[in-house]
Amino acid sequence: MILVTGGAGFIGANFVLDWLRDGDExxxxxxxxxxxxxxxxLAPLSSDERHVFVREDICDRAAMDALFSTYKPRAVVHFAAESHVDRSIHGPGEFVQTNVVGTFTLLEAARAYWGTLSGAERDAFRFLHVSTDEVFGSLGPADAAFSEVTAYAPNSPYSASKAASDHFVRAYHHTYGLPTLTTNCSNNYGPYQFPEKLIPLTLINALAGKRLPVYGDGSNVRDWLYVGDHCAAIRTVLARGTPGETYNIGGWNEKKNIEVVRTLCALLDELRPAAGGARYESQIEFVKDRPGHDQRYAIDATKIERELGWRPAETFETGLRKTVQWYLDHAAWVQGVTSGSYRHWIEKHYAPQS
Structure with missing residues (x-):
């Protein structure tokens, strides 16, 4: 068994669904x-005995100790994090609590559990920490892409909190010998993404006839990684990565934000034409840039390809088409997220025990 944290979030849920689709562990x-x-x-797994869901906070040491004691996982895949830059600007405290204190608490629980193992079980245990390229800061137009040895230079409360968590993971390997692995990924997109992020926000607003806000002049550049490719890379690192190492995971798809929005609009024009033949691109509206907005991120994913044999299967064009089609086909999921009805479902099914 493996322990996944944050497995109801965007990337974590995709990872869990893919894991159980492709194997029996x-x-x-x-x-x-x-x-x-x-x-x-996670509804598709509701009757799957291979999936055990527990509503717990990674900051709760007693709860984490209980999970390790009860389920005795051979590995931890740690996704749980606050991840939205805008939210971190307005409320950084939650990011420190979840991303820094939570990771520290989980590391302590994992170290205590690992200390009880011996022989092959101890040697095989892994703690895989999922992080972001934002810890490296911002690149100029001609700068080389981020590599695993790029110096950290976080520019937002979110990226600073993730940088701190990365440092704790590194320290627990070098100080205590905990067999850790760290992955730093570029911008993910795909099914089940919460609609505060660029691609689902743009898609949902476009279909609703709302404005499509783009920060500044839209020239900020990101590398885009299809979430299914990311999950495959994490499985590869978990299976074959060297403890103590970090691996950059990227899609080899650098795009300006405005290019992403326009490409998405063109796909919607094709797949779900607007009434009266209007073009979705006409809804684009440039808005005031956010504070400290990094200009460019780019991932050099050479190491994971060279050492572990992983390379993304999707281009940006194929991945975006799959993503747009998924959202068009899953209007009920989108409605549940945007209306808040899923919050009532959570409270009904996972209310605290009295």
Whole structure:
């Protein structure tokens, strides 16, 4: 069995669904179910005995100790994190609590559990920490892409909190010998993404006839990684990665934000034409840039390809088409997230025990 944290969030849920689709090893899935954690995403697993869902906070040491003691996982895949830059600007405290204190608490629980293992079980144990390229800061137009040895230079409370968590993971390997692995990924997109992020927000607003806000002049550049590719890379690192190492995971797809929005609009024009033949691109509206907005991120994913044999299967064009089609085909999921009805479902099914 493996322990997944944050497995009701966007990337974590995709990972759990893919894991159980492609294999039989059980998962214990621990998620606090904050606003971005949607238990309905895991509905296909409701009758699957290989999936054990527990509503727990990674900051709760006693709860984490109990999970390790009860389920005895061979590995931890740690997704649980606050991840939206805008939210971190307006409320950084939650990011420190979840991303820094939560990771520290989970590391302590994992170290205590690992200390009880011996022989092959101890040697095989892994703690895989999922992080972001934002810890490296911002690149200029001609700068080389981020590599695993790029110096950290976080520019937002979110990226600073993730950088701190990365450092704790590194320290627990070098100080205590805990067999850790760290992955730093670029911008993910795909099914089940909460609609505060660029692609689902743009898609949902476009279909609703609302404005499509783009920060600044839309020239900020990101590398885009289809979530299914990301999950495959994490499985590869978990299976074959070297303890103590970090691996950058990218899609080899650098795009300006305005290019992403226009490409998405063109796909909607094709797949779901607007009434009266209007073009979705006409809804684009440039808005005031956010504070400290990094200009460019780019991932050099050479190491994971060279050492572990992973490379993304999707281009941006194929991945975006799959993503748009998924949202068009899953209007009920979108409605549940945007209306808040899933919050009532959570409270009904996962209310605290009295």
């Amino acid at each position: 059980p998962v214990v899935n621990a998620d606090k179910l904050t606003y971005a954690g949607n238990a309905e995403t």
